[in-house]
Amino acid sequence: MRRLQALLLVVIALLAPIACSRDVPAGAFPEVRLHELPPEALRTLALIKRGGPFPYGKDGSVFGNREGRLPSRPRGYYTEYTVPTPQLRDRGPRRIVAGGGSERNPATSGEYFYTDDHYNTFRRIRE
Numbered sequence: 001m002r003r004l005q006a007l008l009l010v011v012i013a014l015l016a017p018i019a020c021s022r023d024v025p026a027g028a029f030p031e032v033r034l035h036e037l038p039p040e041a042l043r044t045l046a047l048i049k050r051g052g053p054f055p056y057g058k059d060g061s062v063f064g065n066r067e068g069r070l071p072s073r074p075r076g077y078y079t080e081y082t083v084p085t086p087q088l089r090d091r092g093p094r095r096i097v098a099g100g101g102s103e104r105n106p107a108t109s110g111e112y113f114y115t116d117d118h119y120n121t122f123r124r125i126r127e
Contacts, residue, residue, distance in 0.1 A: 032124070033125075034127060038083070038094075040085070040094070041114060050095065058107075078098065079100070110127065124127055
């Protein structure tokens with residue numbers, strides 16, 4: 001049992017720098033295609049591309065990327081949007097995080113990431 005615990009600690013130590021990297025390459029993300037997204041995410045994505053109006057006050061606010069799970073960009077580059085979760089009264093765990101692109105406009109950037117576990121993991125939306 002101790003040998004297994006020691007081995008686990010070594011594996012965690014080796015993987016920690018990868019998991020915590022603040023310089024995640026854009027191509028390192030698993031992708032999710034539009035038809036694989038829940039319908040609520042498709043509606044949120046359509047609202048982002050229209051520029052709103054958004055149903056939640058925090059929609060369009062800056063996503064700080066503090067954990068470094070998205071590619072490193074200047075503060076203010078990413079914005080977050082709520083993807084409603086049926087049967088939940090609060091905002092729930094689902095979000096779309098949009099990059100600003102070269103024009104700093106989430107509506108036209110084409111850079112969208114989906115998370116269904118409150119920013120723990122992201123999948124790049126492939127349109």
